[in-house]
Amino acid sequence: MESLYLLIPLSVLLAFCIGGLFWWAVKSGQFDDMEGPGHRILHDDDIPSEANENEGADKKNN
Incomplete structure (x- = not known):
């Protein structure tokens, strides 16, 4: 019974x-x-x- 005095407040706090x-x-x-x-x-x-944008610009320059 005494353990309930500790466990109930701990469970509420949790x-x-x-x-x-x-x-x-x-x-x-x-x-x-x-x-x-x-x-x-x-x-x-x-x-x-x-990199996709740079690759497209490189293809246009070639």
Whole structure:
């Protein structure tokens, strides 16, 4: 019975900490774009876009 006097306040404190971390994650934008990273991995380019622009300019000069 005495252990409940320690465990109940600790569980309430833990619940508030988890709730606070979740609130912070929502407010900082962690859950804004859930689909973007999944789509970006499908459209992986081997050459960065700056290199593509430079390559096009080189072909025009030749």
